[in-house]
Amino acid sequence: MSIKILICDDEQITLDNIAYILQKEGYTTVTSLTGKEALELLQKDNYDLLITDLKLPDIDGIEVLKRCKELHPATEVIIITAYATINTAVHAMKEGAYHYLTKPFKIEELRILVKKALEKSALKKEVHSLRQQLEEKNKSSVQLIGSSPKIIALKETISQIALLDTTVLITGETGTGKEVVARMIHALSPRSKEKFLAINCSIFSESLLASELFGYEAGAFTGAHRAKPGLLEIANQGTVLFDEIGDMPLTTQAKLLRVLQEKKVMRVGGTKEIDLDVRILAATNKILSYEVEQGSFRQDLYYRLNVITIEVPPLRERKEDIPLLVHHFLKQLQPDKELKISDRALGRLMQYDFPGNVRELKNIIERSIALCHADTIDVGHLPPDLRQNPESVILPIEESEPRHFVPLAEHERQYILKVLEMTKGNKTKAAKILGIDRVSLWRKLKKYDCDI
Ligand SMILES: Nc1ncnc2c1ncn2[C@@H]1O[C@H](COP(=O)(O)OP(=O)(O)OP(=O)(O)O)[C@@H](O)[C@H]1O
Ligand SMILES: [Mg+2]
Incomplete structure (x- = not known):
């Protein structure tokens, strides 16, 4: 694939010159006379390098630089300026420009700078792709460790339901591995080559959650400078996990229900419906039926999610x-x-x-x-x-549950430590209370690996 460079300058002559020099080097060039057009080109396509004049008739070159960095963080930018004041150049570098060229510049100067900038952007892209590979690897190595009957049964259920396309509600106490279960369902499903996205419903405010989920069109609200696809759209064909679904605000619940029923999403402020084909998983450590009773969770959504429930045991x-x-x-x-x-x-x-x-x-x-x-x-x-052993170990036997039984030696060790605590570490006193001599106490402490 050839290297693509976008050049933006309001002087046709400069544009042509730069394009000519760079084409001779084997690069593909695209040119633009205005900042606006450059932004449109950047929205549509990814470039390896942007060369832009600082003074453009419509938009400031710094603005073009900023938007370029937002859209394509790996793309390097070289600024051209005829008004070479140190200030503007420094400002441009602060905004992330690779370097600047002052007009008039030598061909060689341009060539070298472009080559170096491209090297840097290639390196950035490589790091990015390595990082992604690593993430993929981490994802594919999702493992549900355990050989207890409960985990074996859980694994069996997972491999069966992974093949279906139904919604699954995963419940269980905090930290039991609900997300691990969700990732496994995805990894074993026919959608495994597609994306898996987990969205934590409890960390977003109501309006942010909606725009994160459904995306928005430019101008949908203040600050929405450009359109952004929602997570559901991004995960199309893949699997979405609604984590902590019990914390989803009621209004978002209503919207989500509609999406699940109609299998379509519309961006906030949008008019076009986008077909959706995602598998929905939901996880919660709340008892949703109780939340339904309390009125904080919609019953219809609960039924919709609860087609299959997997309970992850503590x-x-x-x-x-x-x-x-x-x-x-x-x-x-x-x-x-x-x-x-x-x-x-x-x-x-x-x-x-x-x-x-x-x-x-x-x-x-x-x-x-x-x-x-x-x-x-x-x-x-x-x-x-x-x-130290939990207090429960010294409870009278009839009050203990079998899992609290501990070896006799452990009782002895605990008892000795307690007595030592009482005597503030005085071993002579402790030995007396324990009814043994100092040497025996010393031996026991050594045996139990306690500080002597
Ligand atoms: N069976 C398991 N085998 C290997 N690792 C596990 C297993 N269960 C949980 N873990 C690990 O324990 C941590 C917590 O798991 P996870 O995030 O899936 O829990 P959770 O039920 O989603 O918790 P929360 O309710 O707090 O969201 C993770 O680091 C996960 O990798
Ligand atoms: Mg979780």
Whole structure:
């Protein structure tokens, strides 16, 4: 593909000269005598380089530069000026110009500058495409780790419903992996080659959410300088996840329902309907039926979304997945290092209830990695809450649930620590209370890896 350069200058002679020089270098050139026309050309097409005069009859060259940077951040811009004051040049550079040329300039000067600017823009594009590839790779490596019966059943459901095109409502506590489930549904579906977009309904204001979803036409509201397609339009043919759908404002809910029924969208301020073919997934940690009762969620939309519901179980109901998840996160977060975890630390994690579910587990592992300078994560690297056993372990047995049972040695360790706390670290006193001698206490502390 040849390199395309847009040149904008109000003097026909200058335009022709520059175009001639650059064509001889093998570049394709497009010329424009006005700023307005240059902007139109930039809207329609992507150029590798823009060369523009600073003083144009209609729009300021700086304005053309700014819009170009907005539309195509990788495109470099060279400014030409006959009024070479340092100020304007510096201003242009601040707005992102690659460099400037003062009229009259030498052919060689132009050639070199163009070559350098193009090199820079090629590099930018390469970085951009590498970044995109990396994102794609991350996306394709979406994994739902777990071998508990609940996760196996979940995976089975996912692979079955992925092939259908129905709407799916994914529910579950915070951090259980609802987005992971949504990404898997997309990855296993016939739409997998198309886009997957997740939109968090809770972070936008009502009007912003509508314009993000449906897009807008230029002039639809103050600040809408140019038309912007909505996320639904961008994701056409692909999958859209409405995350935190329970937080979607009622008016947006009504609009979304219409889109789902009619399979068409209209940009805000627009008149044209755009055919829509997207698969809709929705996720929430709220109980939507309750929200419907409360009047904060539309019943008709609820029925529409609730064709199939997938419930992602909390981590405390599938504790057998914890070791697998821990090893997965250790590898994922520290790919170059073979970090291990001690049985005792893993034991603590198995006893913990994880109100924040898998996300909390991931955060704990991340924190432990940061604190651990050896090759094995141990109890001391866990957050304070987990270093000590939860209070529930010393409850009378009949009040404990089976998952709270802990080894006797653990009780002993806890008890010793409690007594030491009481005696403010005085070991002689502690040994007396415990009914053992100082050496035995010392041995026990060493055995349980406590600070001596
Ligand atoms: N089964 C799993 N296997 C691997 N990683 C997981 C699993 N479940 C969750 N995760 C990881 O845990 C984190 C939280 O998952 P995710 O964002 O999907 O949760 P969520 O249910 O959407 O949370 P929220 O309710 O807060 O939106 C992510 O980093 C995700 O990659
Ligand atoms: Mg989520």
